[in-house]
Amino acid sequence: MARVCSIRGSRVRMGGKIHRSGLAKKKGGIGRHVTKVVKRSVSPNLHTKRIYVPELGRHVKVKLSAKAIKTINKNGAYVTLKKAGLI
Structure with a gap:
């Protein structure tokens, strides 16, 4: 896997x-x-x-930057991952 954030695309x-x-x-x-x-x-x-998504009832494994983790904490896992196209 490349050194790229799954949500923000930071590389x-x-x-x-x-x-x-x-x-x-x-x-x-x-x-x-x-x-x-x-x-x-x-x-x-x-x-x-490994992030638990309650709407899906399962864990999702993603490679995130520190800023992307803060975004997930702020907006929620489901909304952020859906916007990034990961679920």
Whole structure:
């Protein structure tokens, strides 16, 4: 299974980390300089959960981000999963 949230569709994103060298002017140096930009990946905060849906009378196993879990707590399991097309 891919690292993708079933409800929100959050997935791994690519970003950049900037490497800097030198001492800041404030601290008596000649200033900071960018020497390199390195690619890095930013992963969503995923959890595999078994959620009980009372309307169906059964459990549903889904891979959710932390924000999607908060959405389920707010709107209810049945409404959220139905809107996402999982049930």
